[in-house]
Amino acid sequence: MTATTKYFRNVYDTLKTTLVGMRITGKYLLQKPITVQYPDERLPIPNRYRGIHYLEQEKCIECLACARACPIDCIEMDAVRHGKELEWITFTLDYQKCMFCELCVYPCPKDCIHMGTEFAFVSYDRSEFVHDLLSYRGMSRDAKTRMLEAEQKKKAKEEAKKAKEAAKAALKAEAEGKEAAGQN
């Protein structure tokens, strides 16, 4: 290519490719934008989205499987056992550490910890990112009634047992009395 043809080739190429580019950008200028106005309209969030966790507390048995599966140990929980029932003290997830890997969800034997679709978590204070997953503290009402029922049952059982024993004892005493009387 001689210098002259190269010169005019450059001019031609520049103008042509510029016009081609302008045609493409101009096409999009006239089209409707694809973005959405975020807080007013939102894109749908799929079901599998890995957002802020939620806990089905009733099901949880405090087995610590999720806490053990967590690579960064951001789950902490504590509860007092009353026989079968749990009195919840704390179940926190530290979102300063959490990296939303969902590894805590799979090992759960009761399928009670899940990741929700909520993703915005804003605070003025870092301490608030230690998120409490509990919906209630202490024992649930169901658990309380269950426990009460169990206690009553137990009491009734014990009373019945006692009564039985008392009856037995009375019977025995009676028998003994009779015996004594017979001896006399």
Add this chain to the structure above:
Amino acid sequence: MSQSTTLPTAAAGTGEREFMLDVRTQDMEVNMGPQHPATHGVMRILIRADGEICTGAQPHLGYLHRCAEKIGENVEWLQYLPYTDRYDYLAAMNNNLGYSMAVEKLMGIEIPRRALMIRTICAELNRIGSHLVAFGTYGLDLGAITPFLYMFREREWMMALFEKICGARLTYSYIRIGGVFNDAPPGWLSEVERFCDTFEEKWQEYVDLLMVNHIFVQRTANIGVIPKAMALDFGLTGPMLRGSGVDWDLRRDMPYELYAEIWKSGCFQIPLGKGERGTLGDCWDRAYVRVMEMIESIKIVRWCLDSIAPGPVIAEIPKTLRVPAGEAYVGIENPRGELGHYVVSDGGKVAVRCRVRGPSFTNLAVLEELLPGALIADSIAIIGSTDIVVGETDR
């Protein structure tokens, strides 16, 4: 007294631009980064400049060091998976794949075929996404802002696809040891098909808008030339290597998973730099290889979509992983080059050694050689063409 000085030209083969100066001037040290729009993250390049011409360059690393390898020796096998997302955050699926394959090799487990298919689809989609960022930000480095946003539009769709299958948009942790976490939700595969159709259309637009644009060609052709021998000497991999015309792709030459089968079916090719617009191995060739690879990836995805069949997506593995003692190295073709995972196990729950060979780190080394002699504006073009992810160079 005026003294004529000839500064070194960029590299052998450029030859076209030679700067003759009549005055001797003082060199200036310019600190490009760690906060600079063109360093793609927190990387710092110390440039010694004579006016607009670089006379020396020194990349400084470590601003994003997060001890990824050391963490690998302290968490359980499966627990390390989320950390692999985070070194090359633009191609997290490929990182998951590489690590999982290394552990699987040690354990000797067989992966169900459907899992392999989904893995391939995800890895190739993520390659497209990564190349979209690479090419888009390359345009951004050269001052073209709009193509970048067009490419992000398609990448957004790709991320929405991943969001549907695994719930996350960037750090997927989806491909796991033994298969994948979840099966694809209903309708997902057909949406991938639609994505492929749309992408091919849009791809032509990127080519018209940026790739063949005369200004773009002028900015990239004959700049930052890496000859074949130099590319091999520096141990470059991926598009950097293929841009220099070296025909080497792990997907074909050391095939893993399904790639041997896919290559045999002949549905995809390995694009190579040809020096069409300038010298072989210049910035334009590297960008060209990336742009062509996107289309090849689409072909691979289509092959998988055609031959996918229902089945299990994860092999039977115990809940607490105990990997047999031994060592394994697996290298896979990341969008940036060879991503190697070397894991050593003593039979316990935790790795003894977990070494990562990142392609960006190796590819970065060539900068020191390429930058001297280039203009400041060219140095931006050269840095952009290496397509580094600083998360991976530092790990």
Add this chain to the structure above:
Amino acid sequence: MLAAVLFAGAPQSGTNPIQGLLEQVAPAAVPAWAVVAATIGIGVGITVAIVSVIAMFGTWMERKVSGHIQCRYGPMRAGWHGWLQPLADGVKLLLKEDLVPKGADRVLYVIAPAIVLASVLAAMAVFPLAPNFYFADIDLGIFFILAMTSTTTIGVVMAGWSSNSKWSLYGSMREAAQVIAYEIPLGISLLVPIMVAGSFNLIEVSNDQAGWMGMNWYIWPWVNPFMLPAFVLFFIAILAETKRAPFDLPEAESELVAGFMTEYSGIRWSFFFMEEYAAMFLYSAVGAFFFFGGFESPLTWLVRHQFGLTVGVQAEAWSLGAILLTLTSALTIVVKGFAGVFLMMWLRWTLPRVRIDQVMTLGYKYLTPLALVCVLGAGLWEVFVKGFLPWRNG
């Protein structure tokens, strides 16, 4: 600024509409110099207001155009489709901390943005918004505009030098090299319409293009076929002069962070910004005057035709025809000006940036010789062909 205005528009009696108006209403006791001073004051105020409004509209337009080109909306919150956004930005910039970097040359650093803005304000002084609405109608109008706008370079170089930042220095050096290179093709390509019009005066050039439905604009090939290539060259040159992409090397946000503006913040930074948009409008309005008929459009032709007005003759001051003509003329030039601005934005959001040596090559090796060819061709056309064209000799 004041000095420049004094130099440009030292208003003589009868040439300035503002002065004329003031002389009519002022009582006899007011001395003549006071009227002149008041004229200057009002004129400066109007110019500053116009420049501010243009800059604000320009920034809003840039955001909307870039947004829609990139498949997004741009500002949508402040007012309808974000039309109050520039105002909100102005308030934000006023409230921002005004930083002066350590080691900066304080005096130069502070006056640099003022010089940059003053140069475009001064150029605006000779810019007529309508045939009878101007501050200074000087015969060397275009010459003055070119001279004033090129003083921007001084401010930019000062800003880059005084910032004590290497990126700023790069930016200002590039600006100096670039503006000097592109002054030449800009001036030469403007010679083509100037040669056809035979005048430097903007209003006279505009009047010369009056004709049926705007069919006498210089750009039409039947007027002079060399005008179109001259306009393309002119347009490329003004892109470089106003530092717009693909010639935005002085700012080059991916290379030089923000070039000469790197260290500026707050209201000083906004001065550079205002200058950019005002200069964009000014240059494209100049292009409109010299290639696209100035005030002449089908609209003004209709008004003139309807009310029987003659080109170049000042009508009765408050007649309906004169008022309508003024309004349509102003509308025409504003629309044309912003059409040019839109074209510049469209280009900016399409093209990558060129390299500094390519900028120089383009300026010296391509634009300058081609502009010379255009001047030669247009001159020959004017001398040899014009006589045979009946529509040129009406």
